[in-house]
């Protein structure tokens with residue numbers, strides 16, 4: 290062999306080796322990328338039965354690995370994709386949303402989220418939760434959240450008889466806010482009057498028992514709270530009417546009520562039991578029952594058109 294021929298042979302072998310390495314690197318990389326992709330949640334969701342688009346949405350929505358694992362642990366359910374589009378979706382409630390929807394197919398997704406968030410998937414008075422009394426103006430009391438019998442409201446004081454019937458008491462901050470609201474309403478031509486406010490546990494026992502005696506338990510539960518479940522025990526609620534209309538039947542049609550609906554939030558008060566929201570609040574509409582929550586929270590509740598129960602679930606409990 291001549292030197293030249295040998296050189297040529299080495300050169301060809303070198304070239305072949307080089308090409309082999311190139312091809313090997315290409316396929317090796319492909320296998321590696323494949324392997325890597327199979328570790329992703331996008332791939333796992335597709336394997337679990339979701340479409341590529343659904344898998345991408347789930348990965349985008351759920352930021353934590355624990356949440357992604359949680360979805361994988363559930364049976365494939367495309368309804369999850371509908372739920373996560375809802376503004377007030379709470380991850381901890383996911384399996385309850387799915388259960389509720391299965392039993393109530395006609396309910397809209399917005400309502401499924403709202404109902405479960407306010408514990409509406411449980412029966413009234415069968416799912417008692419001791420309420421967090423450290424929340425001051427944001428204490429939640431309803432047919433699920435209870436106050437202890439010996440609950441002491443903060444800074445309770447008399448409402449002046451200029452603005453109220455005699456014997457009404459609420460917390461000082463709520464009282465000051467009510468006086469400001471009363472003055473604004475007065476300027477607008479309405480004379481507000483409080484006819485009920487703070488009631489302690491024992492008074493609520495009497496109220497509830499007398500309703501129960503005359504109407505029976507079922508009807509009594511629609512209009513009166515059981516003891517420990519009355520918002521009046523917080524000293525943050527007032528039943529307000531207008532001098533010219535003090536009827537629980539027609540106050541809702543009065544201009545004073547319209548004024549309150551449009552303006553009360555500016556003073557930190559919210560309508561606690563609005564019409565058409567009975568399925569969320571647990572109470573028939575009470576145009577006269579206003580609850581002090583402070584101006585900032587009242588504005589959110591007013592602007593987003595939600596009940597206090599929904600606010601509490603999403604903005605307080607969920608974000609605690």
Ligand SMILES: [Zn+2]
Pocket residue numbers: 485521526527528575577578579
């Ligand atoms: Zn009331």
